[in-house]
Amino acid sequence: MSDASTLIQRLMPERSLLRLAAFAIVVMIVFSVMSKPFLSVINFQSMGFQVAEVGLLSLAVMLSMLTGGIDLSIVSIASVSAIVTSQLFAATGASQSSAVTPVLTALFIVVGMLAGTAIGLVNGLLITRLHITPILATLGTMQLINGLMVAWTNGQAIYGMPDIFLAIGTGTVFLVPVAIIVLMAAALLTAVFINRTATGLRLKLVGANPTAARYSGLDNDRVLTLTYLGSALLASLAGIIIASRAASASADYGTSYVLVAIVVCMLAGVNPNGGYATVTGVIVAAFTLQMVASGLNQIGWNAFHYQIVQGVLLIAVIGLNTLSDQGVLSGRLGRPRLRRPPAPGAATSEPGS
Amino acid sequence: MTTVTSAARRFRISRLRGSNNEGVLVVAIAVLAIVVGLFSPSFWSVATLLNVGTNSLENVVFAMAVLIVIISGGIDVSFMAIGIFAGYSVIVLGNSTGIAADSAWLGFVIAIAIGLALGLLNAFAIAGLRLPTLIATLGTQGIIRGVMLAFIGRKVLPTYPPGLESLSTTYLFTDHAAIDTRLNVMIIPSIMICVAVSLMLRYTLVGRGIFAIGGDAESTRRAGFPVTGLRVLIYLMAGALAAVAGLMHVTQVRLANPYELVGGELDVIAAVVLGGASIFGGKGSVSGTVLGVVLIALIKNSLILLGVPGAWQRAAVGALLLIGVSAQAISAVGRRRRGTIVQEEEEAAA
Numbered sequence: 255m256s257d258a259s260t261l262i263q264r265l266m267p268e269r270s271l272l273r274l275a276a277f278a279i280v281v282m283i284v285f286s287v288m289s290k291p292f293l294s295v296i297n298f299q300s301m302g303f304q305v306a307e308v309g310l311l312s313l314a315v316m317l318s319m320l321t322g323g324i325d326l327s328i329v330s331i332a333s334v335s336a337i338v339t340s341q342l343f344a345a346t347g348a349s350q351s352s353a354v355t356p357v358l359t360a361l362f363i364v365v366g367m368l369a370g371t372a373i374g375l376v377n378g379l380l381i382t383r384l385h386i387t388p389i390l391a392t393l394g395t396m397q398l399i400n401g402l403m404v405a406w407t408n409g410q411a412i413y414g415m416p417d418i419f420l421a422i423g424t425g426t427v428f429l430v431p432v433a434i435i436v437l438m439a440a441a442l443l444t445a446v447f448i449n450r451t452a453t454g455l456r457l458k459l460v461g462a463n464p465t466a467a468r469y470s471g472l473d474n475d476r477v478l479t480l481t482y483l484g485s486a487l488l489a490s491l492a493g494i495i496i497a498s499r500a501a502s503a504s505a506d507y508g509t510s511y512v513l514v515a516i517v518v519c520m521l522a523g524v525n526p527n528g529g530y531a532t533v534t535g536v537i538v539a540a541f542t543l544q545m546v547a548s549g550l551n552q553i554g555w556n557a558f559h560y561q562i563v564q565g566v567l568l569i570a571v572i573g574l575n576t577l578s579d580q581g582v583l584s585g586r587l588g589r590p591r592l593r594r595p596p597a598p599g600a601a602t603s604e605p606g607s
Numbered sequence: 608m609t610t611v612t613s614a615a616r617r618f619r620i621s622r623l624r625g626s627n628n629e630g631v632l633v634v635a636i637a638v639l640a641i642v643v644g645l646f647s648p649s650f651w652s653v654a655t656l657l658n659v660g661t662n663s664l665e666n667v668v669f670a671m672a673v674l675i676v677i678i679s680g681g682i683d684v685s686f687m688a689i690g691i692f693a694g695y696s697v698i699v700l701g702n703s704t705g706i707a708a709d710s711a712w713l714g715f716v717i718a719i720a721i722g723l724a725l726g727l728l729n730a731f732a733i734a735g736l737r738l739p740t741l742i743a744t745l746g747t748q749g750i751i752r753g754v755m756l757a758f759i760g761r762k763v764l765p766t767y768p769p770g771l772e773s774l775s776t777t778y779l780f781t782d783h784a785a786i787d788t789r790l791n792v793m794i795i796p797s798i799m800i801c802v803a804v805s806l807m808l809r810y811t812l813v814g815r816g817i818f819a820i821g822g823d824a825e826s827t828r829r830a831g832f833p834v835t836g837l838r839v840l841i842y843l844m845a846g847a848l849a850a851v852a853g854l855m856h857v858t859q860v861r862l863a864n865p866y867e868l869v870g871g872e873l874d875v876i877a878a879v880v881l882g883g884a885s886i887f888g889g890k891g892s893v894s895g896t897v898l899g900v901v902l903i904a905l906i907k908n909s910l911i912l913l914g915v916p917g918a919w920q921r922a923a924v925g926a927l928l929l930i931g932v933s934a935q936a937i938s939a940v941g942r943r944r945r946g947t948i949v950q951e952e953e954e955a956a957a
Contacts, residue, residue: 324741380929385936387886389682389741394929397873401922409918509870513749516742526739558757565749572743573736 270523270575271535277521278542285549292549299431301544303423303499306433307332309540310492311511312518313444314485316536319519320448321461321478322528323388325485327377327396328515329508331370332493333403336503339366339494340412343419355416363419367490373399374486378479403505411504415497423499433495437537440491445533447484457481461528510561517568518543523575543567631934632881632898636905643909650912654788657780661790662904664797665859667897668852669875670882671804672845674896677879678808679841680821680888681733681740684872685748689725689846690853691868692755693718697854698863699760701768708768711858718854719847725751726846727839734838752869764863775858793855800848805893817841821888877928878903883935903927 285292311328318325342362373395380391425432448454456477459467468474497503520526521542522535543564550560644650669686676683697718701708706717728750732743767775778789808814816837819827828834857863882899884891906927907920 380933384933386929386932390880390886390928390932393873393876394925394932397925398922398929399925401918401920401925404918405916405922408916513745516745520742526742556757558753560753561749562753562757565746565751565753568746568749569732569736569738569743572738573732576737 271532271538273574274521274523274535274538274542278538278545281542281545281549285545285552289549289552292552295429297548297552299426299429301541301548302431302434304547305540305544306423306431306437307492307495307499307508308511308514308518308544309437309537310440310488310495311508311515312522312536312540313441313533314488314492315515315519316522316524316531316533317444317448317457317481317485317488318388318392319461319524319526320457320528320531321481322464322526323381323478323481324516324526325377325392325482325489326389326512327373327392327399328485328489328492329511330396330399330403331373331486331489332496332508332511333503333505334373334399335366335370335490335493336497336507337366337403337407337412337505338369339363339419340415340497340503341406342366343415344412356418359416359419363494366494367487370490370493371483371486374483374489375479377486378482381482382475382478400505407503407505409505411500411502413502415501420498420501423495423497433499436491436495440488441533441537444484444488448531448533453477453480458529458531461525461530463529513561513564513568514543517564517571520568520571526572629883629892629895629898632895632902636898636902639902639905639909643912647909647912650909652784653780653782654784654786655908655912657782657788657790658908659901659904660794661859662907663897663900664791664794665852665855666875666878666904667900668797668800668848668855670878670896670900671800671893672848672852673875673879674882674884674891674893675804675808675817675841675848676740676845677884677886678821678888678891679817679838680824681841682876682886683729683744683842683845684741684876685725685729685744685751686845686849686875687853687868687870687872688748688751688755689722689849690856691865692725692751692759692853693721693850694853694855694857695755695764695863695865696721696759698764698767698771698857701771702764702766705768709770711770711774714768714771715851715854718850722846722848722850722853723843724846725850726843729846730839730842733842734835748869755865760865763865765861767858767861767863771854771858772861775861791859793858796851797855800851801893801897804848808893813837813840818889821885821890823889873928874903874924875900877924877931880928881931885935886932 314328339362380386381388456472460474460477518539521539524531672686697714700706728747732738777792779792780790782788816832878899879896882895910920
């Protein structure tokens, strides 16, 4: 990496966060003008319930992108933790409340999340031991796990969870949804992990330059395995929230969330080639996208319009970032554009990974 | 010393294996046919052959689109969205306006035009804005599917314009065993497309350029290839191929359902990767890809014959992808493990 690109990398965070904040404010103003109930407590509460699962899945994708990979199996992992937990409730008949229900609920959630996190270990081993690219490895496990879950549940949704479990996704504490509190706690832990621990620093190094990381004596395989474990852990937590909000678990829930999570990461300015990610950005972006979803819904647009908006946002945001990296948007407007990258180092911005 | 002997051994094995795993795939297909035939004798029949042909004739064209993109070092997840968009739109257009209603040919021409337009969207995002291909095509997938469902239609259409209606019942073979099994005449254009793509990749400057970009885009640029132009061309071709495959699918099932296809991308991507194409680009072949498509169609067909529930088919394709990629990756690692990076570079230079 040349000096120029590291400089850009250091300046980019602030700029992309500023741009994101501006975008969030514009979204809020536009929708509160277009729809009266947009700025109500109820609306923000309902957005809060929905944003938690999107936020957690986005944090999962962010972790994988930090090391220059991607985790496409997040939704399948979420369904594993949701289905294992609810199958346990169904098998033990624990949906009827009794004195031990809180203990059982906690136990089943832990087991479900362990099962989901185990898939992350599989991803990590496929990527590090067998040297499969993250795209293919996680695409394969996504399909494999999804098939297994559909087969296990016969494609049916599983019902029958105790009220205390449902409270995670639908309860509030002083008007704040419990799910949001879970999201914020997870975000805080993730932020501390990537910014304040040695392992977090290693993650960034491996993402920024795997060769340099290896030559500096880092165990890249260990770091990558940890990354996919972490991403699976976050996805498993999302699965619990999805199940508790829907009061059921199914292999078909949340299939559209992969695109949403990637859009959130791109809005947040996460570098898909590794090395840079911001938890704050991801959380702000998740809330912003949720505002877009809820606002569009209120002005009468449907899920398909929202899908178009997501796609356009995705391409517009990265397009904007790439163009501004090339200096097209700042200062060089009057001058002729360089048709070719000026230095060999700039070739790293090539697409195709 | 040891490197030399192991290199010689590797060379011999790789000859048997074929440059893109073709040998392994042929063996896998043969073993599968024998084993499944033992469990379910009705497997060895003309009907199986026709079923696999019916299944493969559209998937192989989708696979050609994916193959071109993967050889160039990219990955495309928008091709199914392009396919169903084009296929469904042609039916809607024929039904509502009568455009291209009487001729199936004209239907395919319109589909190709739609495919080129949608391919241009991918080209704009990838060659123009230089987005990573996975993220760009995920975005365009959302846009394309959203536009179709929001603005073109959401209904399942059972009636077709007369041209495509008659094509859908024009069969090349019909097997009158217990139940009638048929193979649509579209298998012929489907084979012709594979031959054309193979010739294009092997003998034209464009084809060699696609391999070169997949190998190293910067070197390709310095060798004088118009890299951006080639990238635009790659996504235009992929769009057109996906559109043709989509209309083939819609014609075959005789029920235009806009919710179909999207979500089934992995069947095709797995076939291409099993067929020896490298996700890093610069490697892949039409023959391997066709064998990969046939293998996956055969496995799905066998699972149905053996009475395995449909959900396991998804799991099987996922497992197959992981096994196929692992096998390739392990042989690559074996090569890497034998020397340090410096030695490897010396080997490469020699």
